Amino acid sequence: MIPSPDEIEEELRYHVEARAADLARRGRTPQQARREAQVEFGSVVRYVEEGREAKGGQQSRRMTAGFATAWRSLCRSPLFVFVAVGTLAFGIGVATLVGSLARSVLLVPVQYPDAERIYNARLVAPAFASIQADLPVSALHFATWRQKCTVCEAVTLIDGGAYRLAGDSDRIRTLEVTPEFFRIIGTKVQAGRVLRSGEVGPMAPRVAMLTHAAWRTRLDADPHVVGRSVTLDEEPTEIIGVLPERLSLPRGEQLGELMQFPPAIDMVLPSRLDVAQTRPAGFQWSVLVKVRPGVTQARAEEELHALTGQLAAATRVDLRARLVPLQQQLTGGVQQPLQWLTIAAALLWLIACANFGTLQLARTAARRKALAIHATLGASRRDLLWQTLSENFLLVAAGGLAGLGLAAVGLWQLRLYAPAFVPRLEEVVLHPGVWAMALGVAAVAGMAGTVAPWWRMARLEASQALQLESRRVGLEDAGERRLRQTLLFGAAAFSLALASVAALLGVSFAQVLYSDHGFAREQISTLQISTPAAVTSGEARRDLHGQLLATLRSLPGVMAAGSTNRLPLQGETYVGSVGRVSGQKSGLVSNWRMVSPGYFAAAGTQLRAGREFAESDRGQRVAVISERVAREMFPNASPLGQMIFQQGGAAARIVGVAAEVKAKRIDARAPLLVYLPDWLNTATTPKAYYVLKLAGDAPNVIANIQEVVAGLGMELPADRIAPMQRFVEQATEARRWQSFTLIGFAVAGVFIACLGLAGVVTLQVNRRTAEVGMKLALGATRRQAARALLVESLRPVWLGLLAGAAVSLILGTLLQPQLYNVSPHDPFVLLGTTVVVGLEVLAAAYLAVFRAMRLDPAQALRAE
Amino acid sequence: MSQPIMQGTLDLLILKAVSLGEQHGYGVLLRIEQLSGGEWAIEQGALYPALYRLETKGWIKSDWGTSDNNRRAKFYSLTTAGRKQLRLEAENWRRTVALMDLALGSETA
Numbered sequence: 002m003i004p005s006p007d008e009i010e011e012e013l014r015y016h017v018e019a020r021a022a023d024l025a026r027r028g029r030t031p032q033q034a035r036r037e038a039q040v041e042f043g044s045v046v047r048y049v050e051e052g053r054e055a056k057g058g059q060q061s062r063r064m065t066a067g068f069a070t071a072w073r074s075l076c077r078s079p080l081f082v083f084v085a086v087g088t089l090a091f092g093i094g095v096a097t098l099v100g101s102l103a104r105s106v107l108l109v110p111v112q113y114p115d116a117e118r119i120y121n122a123r124l125v126a127p128a129f130a131s132i133q134a135d136l137p138v139s140a141l142h143f144a145t146w147r148q149k150c151t152v153c154e155a156v157t158l159i160d161g162g163a164y165r166l167a168g169d170s171d172r173i174r175t176l177e178v179t180p181e182f183f184r185i186i187g188t189k190v191q192a193g194r195v196l197r198s199g200e201v202g203p204m205a206p207r208v209a210m211l212t213h214a215a216w217r218t219r220l221d222a223d224p225h226v227v228g229r230s231v232t233l234d235e236e237p238t239e240i241i242g243v244l245p246e247r248l249s250l251p252r253g254e255q256l257g258e259l260m261q262f263p264p265a266i267d268m269v270l271p272s273r274l275d276v277a278q279t280r281p282a283g284f285q286w287s288v289l290v291k292v293r294p295g296v297t298q299a300r301a302e303e304e305l306h307a308l309t310g311q312l313a314a315a316t317r318v319d320l321r322a323r324l325v326p327l328q329q330q331l332t333g334g335v336q337q338p339l340q341w342l343t344i345a346a347a348l349l350w351l352i353a354c355a356n357f358g359t360l361q362l363a364r365t366a367a368r369r370k371a372l373a374i375h376a377t378l379g380a381s382r383r384d385l386l387w388q389t390l391s392e393n394f395l396l397v398a399a400g401g402l403a404g405l406g407l408a409a410v411g412l413w414q415l416r417l418y419a420p421a422f423v424p425r426l427e428e429v430v431l432h433p434g435v436w437a438m439a440l441g442v443a444a445v446a447g448m449a450g451t452v453a454p455w456w457r458m459a460r461l462e463a464s465q466a467l468q469l470e471s472r473r474v475g476l477e478d479a480g481e482r483r484l485r486q487t488l489l490f491g492a493a494a495f496s497l498a499l500a501s502v503a504a505l506l507g508v509s510f511a512q513v514l515y516s517d518h519g520f521a522r523e524q525i526s527t528l529q530i531s532t533p534a535a536v537t538s539g540e541a542r543r544d545l546h547g548q549l550l551a552t553l554r555s556l557p558g559v560m561a562a563g564s565t566n567r568l569p570l571q572g573e574t575y576v577g578s579v580g581r582v583s584g585q586k587s588g589l590v591s592n593w594r595m596v597s598p599g600y601f602a603a604a605g606t607q608l609r610a611g612r613e614f615a616e617s618d619r620g621q622r623v624a625v626i627s628e629r630v631a632r633e634m635f636p637n638a639s640p641l642g643q644m645i646f647q648q649g650g651a652a653a654r655i656v657g658v659a660a661e662v663k664a665k666r667i668d669a670r671a672p673l674l675v676y677l678p679d680w681l682n683t684a685t686t687p688k689a690y691y692v693l694k695l696a697g698d699a700p701n702v703i704a705n706i707q708e709v710v711a712g713l714g715m716e717l718p719a720d721r722i723a724p725m726q727r728f729v730e731q732a733t734e735a736r737r738w739q740s741f742t743l744i745g746f747a748v749a750g751v752f753i754a755c756l757g758l759a760g761v762v763t764l765q766v767n768r769r770t771a772e773v774g775m776k777l778a779l780g781a782t783r784r785q786a787a788r789a790l791l792v793e794s795l796r797p798v799w800l801g802l803l804a805g806a807a808v809s810l811i812l813g814t815l816l817q818p819q820l821y822n823v824s825p826h827d828p829f830v831l832l833g834t835t836v837v838v839g840l841e842v843l844a845a846a847y848l849a850v851f852r853a854m855r856l857d858p859a860q861a862l863r864a865e
Numbered sequence: 866m867s868q869p870i871m872q873g874t875l876d877l878l879i880l881k882a883v884s885l886g887e888q889h890g891y892g893v894l895l896r897i898e899q900l901s902g903g904e905w906a907i908e909q910g911a912l913y914p915a916l917y918r919l920e921t922k923g924w925i926k927s928d929w930g931t932s933d934n935n936r937r938a939k940f941y942s943l944t945t946a947g948r949k950q951l952r953l954e955a956e957n958w959r960r961t962v963a964l965m966d967l968a969l970g971s972e973t974a
Contacts, residue, residue, distance in 0.1 A: 008939070009913070011937070011939075012889075012890055012913070012938070012939045013890075013913065015889065015890075015891065015932070015936060015937070015938045015939070016889075016890050016891045016894075018936070019889075019891040019932075020891060022934070
């Protein structure tokens with residue numbers, strides 16, 4: 002029977018004391034005697050320390066004893082535990098969060114009942130299909146479909162809005178829907194009721210349903226909220242229900258980029274749309290259709306299309322109906338970014354696993370001597386294996402739990418920020434399967450690191466092992482070496498691949514952010530001003546806005562001002578064909594913009610040729626075209642002075658060529674643009690946009706602007722004043738998230754890989770202390786000894802970086818659709834990344850070597 | 866200067882030391898030194914592993930008892946199997962020594 006460690010300790014302590022007493026009798030002072038006894042016995046005391054871990058005993062006690070020993074053993078290496086658990090927690094946490102996110106968003110069906118029968122209905126105008134794949138639906142189409150579609154179970158219209166809630170400084174963000182909406186998404190309320198079928202249209206009662214989040218944050222989770230009255234835009238509104246917690250509602254551009262819903266929804270209101278009052282060609286509503294069971298998409302599309310055809314006379318545009326399955330509609334836009342996020346998280350996680358394996362390998366190898374002693378002390382191999390595995394288990398369990406916590410915090414933060422481009426965020430749950438997989442692989446990596454060196458031990462007779470260990474000079478088992486090299490190789494390759502993907506996306510983001518999109522951003526303010534309802538004629542409207550513009554220009558601090566019918570990045574609008582008067586060229590489909598004189602100067606849009614509109618042009622038919630229009634229409638001649646015409650309109654003389662301006666997506670090509678002076682604007686558009694170039698130091702300029710606008714009887718709430726920079730920020734938000742997240746992953750990945758490498762290098766140095774000491778004693782310089790070690794430790798790393806570079810080339814090709822203004826094989830980016838990662842790795846290895854080699858030759862030799 | 870103990874003889878010496886009466890680890894050490902007239906020094910670290918090994922093989926057994934100076938200590942004593950093993954090993958040893966003498970005798974003579 003093998004004694005317990007406590008017994009061994011007691012026995013050996015007795016030995017030392019007895020020896021000390023003997024020595025004292027021979028004339029040593031008590032202190033001397035004790036010290037001498039301890040020195041004599043020093044090695045034995047060390048064995049006791051290690052003997053603690055060699056605990057054997059009865060079968061029944063083995064498991065708990067193994068854990069207890071493992072726990073004590075870990076407690077003695079806090080740094081190792083910190084690094085190992087931290088690495089695991091980070092890797093597993095990121096993998097769990099991102100994996101669960103991708104799974105919930107991309108793989109799990111939308112959580113509405115019979116979601117596969119729900120479609121987003123769109124209209125396709127074949128004439129404009131080249132610039133706009135499809136359009137939202139007009140109210141007329143919606144009403145017709147709802148009334149006549151026989152294969153449809155329900156058809157609903159959705160719009161977004163914003164209201165002032167009395168007593169709340171933020172605006173309430175709403176969806177406005179018809180009652181069928183709730184039949185389609187099949188939602189049960191948490192409290193109260195959903196909209197009734199009559200509650201729709203211009204006479205609909207002012208009622209509202211709260212989302213769970215708004216109920217909690219804005220109404221303090223009032224349990225008696227149903228029946229309560231709140232004031233929305235000065236109108237009393239009754240709360241009739243609270244929606245459940247995990248309900249996704251369409252947000253942002255999730256139902257198409259032309260439909261802008263609020264980034265988060267607080268209330269759902271009945272639509273007050275009066276279909277009779279809308280234009281037949283006003284394509285601005287989202288429509289969801291739920292088809293009857295068994296009806297195919299093609300069959301439903303066919304019927305909706307037939308109904309659409311009946312409206313051709315009213316809309317005067319040839320249109321086709323198109324259905325997009327809801328799941329595809331919601332997730333299509335994020336599919337690629339999420340996939341890349343998942344790839345990056347997986348790489349990071351693999352790096353973490355490889356690193357954990359490496360750390361375990363290093364630790365176990367370093368403890369081989371201890372293990373050999375335990376074996377000599379009589380611990381059975383099973384005990385030793387069990388203890389090693391227990392340690393691995395404890396580490397993985399701690400890392401896994403910490404990782405789960407990290408993922409939960411991450412998800413909570415993500416929900417808090419709720420980026421509008423991530424759909425179905427409410428439905429995301431951390432998936433146990435994803436977590437278990439992340440954990441499992443980490444456990445396997447750690448086990449490989451612990452069992453491999455142990456296995457070699459186990460094959461040797463215990464005493465043999467001890468002898469071997471005490472004599473060996475830096476020998477390493479071939480299998481163990483292969484495992485170490487594989488792990489380092491993998492960590493290096495994954496790090497570089499991850500860093501390259503992050504670098505390409507980071508450069509793309511910088512390109513998007515800093516390249517010229519056709520307008521200035523600094524010191525530019527934009528205003529959105531609604532024409533008062535009392536002003537009905539186009540004439541009066543023009544006068545009013547002309548007056549406003551003149552007043553704005555005269556304000557101190559305003560350096561330039563101009564107006565337009567649509568700001569940059571705020572979407573395409575007024576699309577029509579443009580043609581050349583002389584010659585046969587026609588049929589280019591272009592965006593039309595109505596701008597005032599001085600607009601280009603205020604917006605910072607460069608003119609490539611000619612000039613912008615001037616007051617002296619007033620009343621004349623003049624036009625400015627964008628560079629692309631100029632190239633397409635007048636490939637061989639100067640466009641200046643040429644005449645163009647708008648479909649169904651009179652001709653206009655070109656006076657200038659303007660730089661390209663991004664109209665919709667900042668990372669897409671600019672559309673064709675034709676600018677006409679605002680005095681040719683015959684439409685009675687209710688809104689006008691102003692662009693003001695402000696002086697750097699203009700106090701109160703915004704207050705003055707508001708005062709001027711109010712003086713002309715118009716409103717300018719603070720949220721209608723926005724710096725141009727904000728539109729750029731909105732347009733780049735998704736990219737910012739993507740690149741920052743990936744760069745964060747990459748930095749973490751490289752750091753973790755460096756930790757692993759440092760661990761291995763330290764191990765190599767320690768294991769070769771004797772060899773190094775001998776070399777130094779024989780006259781080798783420290784530098785030479787260090788170099789030899791570095792060269793050997795780094796070999797798998799260089800190979801890994803080489804493989805990583807090859808993987809980066811492949812990933813780059815796949816990444817191409819996500820890139821902007823940077824080639825997927827851009828040599829500067831890829832080489833730069835490789836050099837940076839390589840230098841970091843080198844630095845980590847150097848630091849580790851020099852830290853480990855702070856020893857003098859004599860000491861190194863004595864280590865044996 | 867005391868000699869390091871010969872390889873393979875430690876087990877035999879421990880069995881012999883313990884056969885002379887119940888003894889604790891330090892006592893075993895002292896007794897072996899005594900038996901050799903102070904000529905042999907046992908590496909202290911090797912003693913306990915050997916004790917545990919012999920105990921595992923069932924040749925000696927241990928019991929906690931009280932030492933001369935009234936401290937709790939662990940005492941080792943020989944088992945029946947151990948007594949047999951001691952006889953056997955001693956026999957082997959003598960035979961080895963005799964054979965060695967025979968082999969080396971002519972040279973020393």
